[in-house]
Amino acid sequence: xxxxxxxxxxxxxxxxxxxxxxxxxxxxxxxxxxxxxxxxxxxxxxxxxxxxxxxxxxxxxxxxxxxxxxxxxxxxxxxxxxxxxxxxxxxxxxxxxxxxxxxxxxxxxxxxxxxxxxxx
Amino acid sequence: xxxxxxxxxxxxxxxxxxxxxxxxxxxxxxxxxxxxxxxxxxxxxxxxxxxxxxxxxxxxxxxxxxxxxxxxxxxxxxxxxxxxxxxxxxxxxxxxxxxxxxxxxxxxxxxxxxxxxxxxxxxxxxxxxxxxxxxxxxxxxxxxxxxxxxxxxxxxxxxxxxxxxxxxxxxxxxxxxxxxxxxxxxxxxxxxxxxxxxxxxxxxxxxxxxxxxxxxxxxxxxxxxxxxxxxxxxxxxxxxxxxxxxxxxxxxxxxxxxxxxxxxxxxxxxxxxxxxxxxxxxxxxxxxxxxxxxxxxxxxxxxxxxxxxxxxxxxxxxxxxxxxxxxxxxxxxxxxxxxxxxxxxxxxxxxxxxxxxxxxxxxxxxxxxxxxxxxxxxxxxxxxxxxxxxxxxxxxxxxxxxxxxxxxxxxxxxxxxxxxxxxxxxxxxxxxxxxxxxxxxxxxxxxxxxxxxxxxxxxxxxxxxxxxxxxxxxxxxxxx
Numbered sequence: 001x002x003x004x005x006x007x008x009x010x011x012x013x014x015x016x017x018x019x020x021x022x023x024x025x026x027x028x029x030x031x032x033x034x035x036x037x038x039x040x041x042x043x044x045x046x047x048x049x050x051x052x053x054x055x056x057x058x059x060x061x062x063x064x065x066x067x068x069x070x071x072x073x074x075x076x077x078x079x080x081x082x083x084x085x086x087x088x089x090x091x092x093x094x095x096x097x098x099x100x101x102x103x104x105x106x107x108x109x110x111x112x113x114x115x116x117x118x119x120x
Numbered sequence: 121x122x123x124x125x126x127x128x129x130x131x132x133x134x135x136x137x138x139x140x141x142x143x144x145x146x147x148x149x150x151x152x153x154x155x156x157x158x159x160x161x162x163x164x165x166x167x168x169x170x171x172x173x174x175x176x177x178x179x180x181x182x183x184x185x186x187x188x189x190x191x192x193x194x195x196x197x198x199x200x201x202x203x204x205x206x207x208x209x210x211x212x213x214x215x216x217x218x219x220x221x222x223x224x225x226x227x228x229x230x231x232x233x234x235x236x237x238x239x240x241x242x243x244x245x246x247x248x249x250x251x252x253x254x255x256x257x258x259x260x261x262x263x264x265x266x267x268x269x270x271x272x273x274x275x276x277x278x279x280x281x282x283x284x285x286x287x288x289x290x291x292x293x294x295x296x297x298x299x300x301x302x303x304x305x306x307x308x309x310x311x312x313x314x315x316x317x318x319x320x321x322x323x324x325x326x327x328x329x330x331x332x333x334x335x336x337x338x339x340x341x342x343x344x345x346x347x348x349x350x351x352x353x354x355x356x357x358x359x360x361x362x363x364x365x366x367x368x369x370x371x372x373x374x375x376x377x378x379x380x381x382x383x384x385x386x387x388x389x390x391x392x393x394x395x396x397x398x399x400x401x402x403x404x405x406x407x408x409x410x411x412x413x414x415x416x417x418x419x420x421x422x423x424x425x426x427x428x429x430x431x432x433x434x435x436x437x438x439x440x441x442x443x444x445x446x447x448x449x450x451x452x453x454x455x456x457x458x459x460x461x462x463x464x465x466x467x468x469x470x471x472x473x474x475x476x477x478x479x480x481x482x483x484x485x486x487x488x489x490x491x492x493x494x495x496x497x498x499x500x501x502x503x504x505x506x507x508x509x510x511x512x513x514x515x516x517x518x519x520x521x522x523x524x525x526x527x528x529x530x531x532x533x534x535x536x537x538x539x540x541x542x543x544x545x546x547x548x549x550x551x552x553x554x555x556x557x558x559x560x561x562x563x564x565x566x567x568x569x570x571x572x573x574x575x576x577x578x579x580x581x582x583x584x585x586x587x588x589x590x591x592x593x594x595x596x597x598x599x600x
Contacts, residue, residue: 106138110145113145
């Protein structure tokens with residue numbers, strides 16, 4: 001059938017990506033020496049000992065910042081290929097890019113106005 | 121260069137959405153947001169007038185390599201969505217001011233839901249369909265939870281999100297199987313592919329249909345509908361019942377007729393049985409409801425059943441009947457929900473108890489409610505009668521006599537629970553109730569909405585040719 005022909009290669013790729021980490025992890029699991037101490041059991045945070053509980057609530061502000069960061073992220077993703085091929089794309093693409101930037105700018109304006117950028 | 125005229129309606133709606141968002145930012149923080157509603161209403165009115173100019177004969181405009189088609193069929197449904205949205209915004213201005221915390225965002229997301237519906241109506245391949253569907257439903261997840269003061273609203277939103285995500289997954293899996301079997305997402309290519317007759321293609325068709333059944337709240341995939349309808353803000357319930365459902369019907373019909381017509385022998389009997397289950401179950405479960413919103417949720421399940429009767433006939437007559445019925449269902453819904461919204465704003469609820477004595481305190485609202493409900497039940501001379509005649513005639517002509525019979529019997533049963541509401545409004549009051557029955561002040565916008573909806577309902581009932589000729593025009597460019 002058609003599916004087997006076209007997507008068989010992709011299927012093999014999936015199988016390989018599944019087998020590869022398993023073959024790497026299982027021998028390591030079987031061969032590793034086990035000498036657990038309390039020092040080894042604590043969570044690793046850049047080599048510094050953890051202070052207090054690890055289950056804490058994070059400020060919602062972090063997520064808002066992450067979302068706004070995403071706006072600029074997407075902007076870069078689309079701006080870069082457009083800038084590289086600018087000569088071939090022409091005026092139409094220029095107008096479209098300004099439309100795109102306008103929509104992104106509106107989003108940022110919205111976030112700013114609603115107070116997502118102020119750290120309370 | 122791509123033909124941007126094909127998407128001009130969508131561009132107008134998108135501009136309206138941006139305008140609503142920008143106005144929300146420009147207007148003073150503590151001031152009223154009524155201005156946005158006026159801008160949205162006038163913008164939608166202009167768009168509606170504009171769309172009449174897009175009706176055409178001959179080949180339809182397409183966009184993006186035929187993935188998006190602007191034929192008369194799509195145009196008709198777009199007008200239906202715009203009319204529904206226009207009136208919902210019109211009658212809910214006071215409600216929004218009272219209950220919705222951030223009206224600017226509310227109107228913006230309303231426009232994005234409308235945009236999603238329009239994309240759905242124009243979808244000419246499964247991916248465009250999916251994008252439109254998701255744009256609409258994700259907007260509705262947010263809109264359903266807009267009542268910050270009401271726990272039920274949040275609960276409804278989460279329920280809708282979870283069931284919606286599940287049904288989306290089912291549909292997406294179906295789409296992937298259909299793609300696997302036919303090698304394309306384009307409806308016309310899918311139709312031509314012989315591979316669709318193999319089990320994998322059929323499995324895909326089944327899953328796509330189940331996805332649609334979830335969105336149309338067809339029994340037994342309806343369990344989310346009553347809670348969501350009851351918990352959502354009343355204008356949003358109205359839009360779920362008319363806009364979201366009509367969008368689902370529009371695209372469902374297009375998929376079945378253009379992508380899977382050769383598989384009709386498989387899906388026609390299935391659809392007929394589900395239509396019957398819907399009509400019986402929806403009407404019987406509606407009988408015991410005392411909250412009018414919840415009753416209308418079950419009634420909308422039954423209405424989806426009636427519309428599926430039209431789809432089952434699988435010809436031009438059936439398609440026209442479904443379009444006719446969807447449009448008059450919008451008229452009836454606008455009337456009923458305008459009254460409900462007004463009552464909820466004044467009295468704080470939508471149960472039979474809140475409706476009591478409406479005939480004395482606001483006779484016009486009581487009359488409109490009764491006429492709208494009778495139209496849903498299909499009593500002459502309202503539009504519902506002619507709509508049901510068209511649908512059942514189309515079904516009988518294709519040999520589904522039993523289905524039409526079930527429909528007739530269940531319509532008679534539905535009169536009972538629709539008239540229970542009328543009874544609550546018109547019955548004699550005890551002296552204590554009389555004292556409590558304060559006068560209801562009806563804003564001008566609501567008065568205009570209910571009058572227009574009644575004129576449309578009665579007018580279409582007495583003179584159906586006008587709407588029928590529009591559906592005629594709409595179906596002309598459909599079958600190629």
